Amino acid sequence: MFKKILLKIYHKWKSIPEDRIFLVLLVIFGCVCLTVTGGWHVYTDPVKEGGGMVLAKLGIELPEISLPKWELQKPDGDEELVADAGKKEPEASSEDVSVSESDISDVSDNESGQDPWLNPEPVPDSKLESEPEPEPEPEPEPEPWVPVFETVGDEYFDDAVFIGDSRTVGMYQYSSLKETSTFYASVGLSVHKLFTAKIVEVPGQNGKITVEQALSENQFSKVYFMIGINEMGTGTVESFLAKYAESVQRIRELQPDAIIYLQGIMQVSEKRSAKGDHITNEGIAIRNEGIKALADDETVFYLEINEAVCDENGALCAEYTGDGVHLKAQYVDLWKEYLKNHAIIKP
Structure with missing residues (x-):
């Protein structure tokens, strides 16, 4: 083997x-x-x-x-x-x-x-793995201001100016507003002479100045404007409204921060309207429609003052007037109360 x-x-x-x-x-x-x-x-x-x-x-x-x-x-x-x-x-x-x-x-x-020593696992970055911070919620946009008429006290008129003809003179003479408010008013004043007639008295001076000059030297928060009865029977409705709109624009330029109230032309009594001359309630109503159209309801507002002094037929109450055109002293407060219940308060 x-x-x-x-x-x-x-x-x-x-x-x-x-x-x-x-x-x-x-x-x-x-x-x-x-x-x-x-x-x-x-x-x-x-x-x-x-x-x-x-x-x-x-x-x-x-x-x-x-x-x-x-x-x-x-x-x-x-x-x-x-x-x-x-x-x-x-x-x-x-x-x-x-x-x-x-x-x-x-x-x-x-x-x-893979060798764990030669190929170590990557260490996670805490910054990368951390949850992203939530984006801040956008602040809600403020709701747009919608002006509405409110009721105010007499102090609301402390920084107001009243511009007008003989009817505004009656407000100055027979209401308590003469103590706190400013009045640039004159008997017979018309829209055509508004900025040229020297009707404003200056304390400490003998002479008078125009409404335009007075508005350029003094600033107000509210402007109450009523004019037009003296223009009845002169010119046309279109020419009157054009001059009226021009006057409102000039007031806005002189008082940029003020609320401007356009008061409708006060109607006359039914008897006075039927007299047969150029002063009629129908003519006044047409002009008031044109004045109302000038309001933008943002800085310029229309006040239908006739709601406070007229009867069911739209005419100045007979008992409120002596001449069919101007209010009696004891009824001027009806006008004032209407203004107090139709005031705009800025936010």
Whole structure:
């Protein structure tokens, strides 16, 4: 048997090319040296410890390697041999097991093939992951101011000016407003002479000035304007309204911050309207429609003063007037109360 083995080795040796015989001898010599010196454990131990754990995690059982009895001899020269070469190693302690499980966990986490030391996971930026701050809610836009008529006291007229003809003179003479309000009024004043007639008295001076000059020198919060009875029978409705609109525009320029009230021309009594001359309630009503159209309901407002002093037929109440045109002293307050109940208050 041994002879056959030697013959096989001899024939194998003869079949090796001459240029490779040196390499084969070198490998054989290395194996003999590792076997004699017991140096195989330098290569087998890491494979057992590291590779075994990886294979175990992957479900691959590592076969046991049986070494010759001389391999089990201690490298330090101890003559004592291991009694049973096939005896299993003692079970690892609980501490060793926990370490091994941790190592296996590390291997499992690295199944993707990336080395956690060479390719560490990026640390999330807390600034990037933090929730974005909600955008502040836009402040609600203030609702537009809608002017409405309100009721006020006498103090509302403290910074008001009244401009007009003889009817406004009656308001000055017979109401309490003369004590607090300003009046630029004159008997016979018309829209055509409004800014040229010198009717305004200046305290401390003998002479008078025009309404235009007085308005340019003094500012008011409210302007009450009534004029037109003296224009009845002169010119046309269109010419009157054109001059009236021009006057209102000039007042707005001189009093830019004031609320301007356009008071309708007060009607006359039914008897006076039927007299047959140029002063009629029909003519007054037509002019009042044109005056009303000049109001923008923002800074210029129309006041239908006739609601306070006229009867069911739209004529000035006979008992309120002596001449059919002007209010009696005791009824002037009806006009004043109407103004108090139809006031605009700016926000």
